[in-house]
Amino acid sequence: MPADANLNKTVLHVFKIMDALNAADNSLGVSELTRVTGLPKTTVFRLLGTLEHVHAVTATPNQQYHIGPKLLAYAKSADHQNSLVKVALPFMKEFAATTHENINIGILYENQVLYLHSEEGEQFSLQVNLFPVAPLYCSSMGKIFLTSFSNPELTQYLSQTTLKRRTVNTLTNDEQIRNELQKITQTGLSYDNEEYEYGLTCIAVPLYKDKKLIAAASVSGPTSRLKVRGWEYIQDSIVEFGETLSSIL
DSSP: OOTTTTSOHHHHHHHHHHHHHHHOSSOBOHHHHHHHHOOOHHHHHHHHHHHHHTTSEEEOTTSOEEEOHHHHHHHHHHHHHHHHHHHHHHHHHHHHHHHOSEEEEEEEETTEEEEEEEEOSSOOGGGGGGOSEEOSTTSHHHHHHHTTSOHHHHHHHHHHSOOOOOSTTOOOSHHHHHHHHHHHHHHSOEEEESSSSTTEEEEEEEEEETTEEEEEEEEEEEHHHHHHHOHHHHHHHHHHHHHHHHHHO
């Protein structure tokens, strides 16, 4: 099977066009884009129409195209995320070096936790299962984000999400999840008590910027190891990390 057998040609063609526009000093017309990309003129014209509809490209009155506001918004979002990791990194390294446990930072993305970065304390085999995304209802960071949902948003999420029982500890009942979220709102601490993966425990805290929830941080490790190190010590450490980073942000 060829290496690119599973690749979507339309998506590849779209990015050929976007790459050409990004590399150009000025706006480009259909004919010039056809020449640069090597795509059929009808394909270029059709894809440009769709891209313009979603504001990924913008057309001038004489049908010259350039990068649109949608892509600029994505770029701004990516820059924000990279800035968050840049600010957090030295504190994450210090946390991992002091506690010898893994620390992760994630954001809410399309009703999932998207992990931005992780600093490793002591390696453990379950670590690979954390990346790159996790469900909201059975992950410690995910529950942090669920506390920010309005009641209608939470109801919609629960009605549209298959609450798969990953372990015997996974909360799959609406009432259980709502009760859990109330506790998290009161304490500012969220737990994944082997709900996502057997043997893995995570404790998460919110990260704020200007009093707005923008991300979450979690400490994760084998349940047995965290017990030996002491729950109170681990909890105090991640709470301190969250408060420190939020104050800087």
